[in-house]
Amino acid sequence: MLKCSVGLLALSSLFLSGAAMAQDKIKVGVTATLEGTYTVLGEDGIRGHQTALNVLGKKIGDKELEFIIASTDATPDSAVRAVRKLIEQDKVQILLSPLSGDEGIAVKNFAKTHPELTFINAASGAQETTYVDPAPNFFRFNMDGAQWQVGLGKYAYDEKKYRKIATVGEDYSFIYTQVFGLALEFCGAGGQITNRQWVPLGTKDFASVIAALPDDVDAIYLGLGGADAVNFLNQYQQAGGKAHLMGGSIMIDQTILSSKGNAKNALIGTLAASGQADTWEDKGWQKFVKDYQDAFPPNKRFPSPSLLATNYYGSTMALILALRQVNGDLSDNQSKFKAALAKLEIDAPNGKIKLDGNRQAIGTNFVTEVVDDGKGALFSKVVKVIPNVNQTLGYDPAVFAKIGLPSRTVPECKKY
Secondary structure, three states, X not given: OHHHHHHHHHHHHHXXXXXXXXXXXXXXXXXXXXXXXXXHHHHHHHHHHHHHHHHHOOEEOOEEEEEEEEEEOOOHHHHHHHHHHHHHOOOOOEEEOOOOHHHHHHHHHHHOOOOOOEEEXXXXXXXXXXXXXXXXXXXXXXXXXXXXXXXXXXXXXHOOOOOEEEEEEEXXXXXXXXXXXXXXXXXXXXXXXXXXXXXXXXXXXXXXHHHHOOOOOOEEEEEOOHHHHHHHHHHHHHXXXXXXXXXXXXXXXXXXXXXOOOHHHHHOOOEEEEOOOOOOOOHHHHHXXXXXXXXXXXXHOOOOOOHHHHHHHHHHHHHHHHHHHOOOOOHHHHHHHHHHHHHOEEEEOOEEEEEOXXXXXXXXXXXXXXXXXXXXXXXXXXXXXXXXXOOOOOOOHHHHHHXXXXXXXXXXXXXX
């Protein structure tokens, strides 16, 4: 009888210990594009996430953060499948997701089916994700694609004296948002976009696109990323293309500037805009670059963090700082945690970030130019820094709403 009691006590103690261990962990699901055209972006996003954990740690009071990573391929269905699996099978309590534009819209909509959980955008930048029917439990600590183009159109018109441009972009929501931001400024200053071409994600043959580019433009704007960008540059160079280039945010970060081969050299001198710049002298940025470099061997990272690494770092940073504010309290459908996130202001590596009423980032943008460091490495050099960029791009909200949502044809090339 005594042996039986001792055995039951031991078993009971084991169950209690297991329950205590479960309570001492906060499970976070992370998604990244680790398949398909944007694989290289997803891999560097995870490096940024890991760098944040190296700097900030995984302890929240007496609790430990446990991260579970799931792969997507930049399509909405893959993102929803990954998030659903993380919630239903892995029992995560918080989501750090997703990376790409169409994924973001899908995950935002899915978040509404789980109001008890908290979703922190990892890196996606489509405008609609937070601007249209936002989810109360979805928070985005990075700017959207249009915000990331602020300053570019005006600089191209005023300083470079570009008057006519053509655009080539991937046919989905993030690049629509990027061209939206570019067009509002460039056309508002008096410039013309005479030709807009859209290509599917994963395009390998750009011959017809290159052949259709007009000759009478001052520059070609490339809204491409990942393998698509590399394929275009290789084929454009082979075709003897010599036009001035302008770039979207994922066209001119280290995912492309560090790619193998000589085609990337076509980007030297390319004017672009993004939520970061490789050569920014800010101490916080320089520390982040060093932390990123120290975290991985040179052959397992880029010379400088990509925009995806920076976004994942900032999102992870917001997650940890808000959890610390509430000491890991996720009771009452995570209400205290969500309130802390909504009010949080972070000193991210790429500048101060706070959220608006739609839980969308207001932050700093950078106009840049691609330069060679003299040793064969390419970097984005700071040309101009623009602080406090909001989602309506400085427009009166009522005026901005009338422009319409980013698409293949919106905005029209005119002054609003």
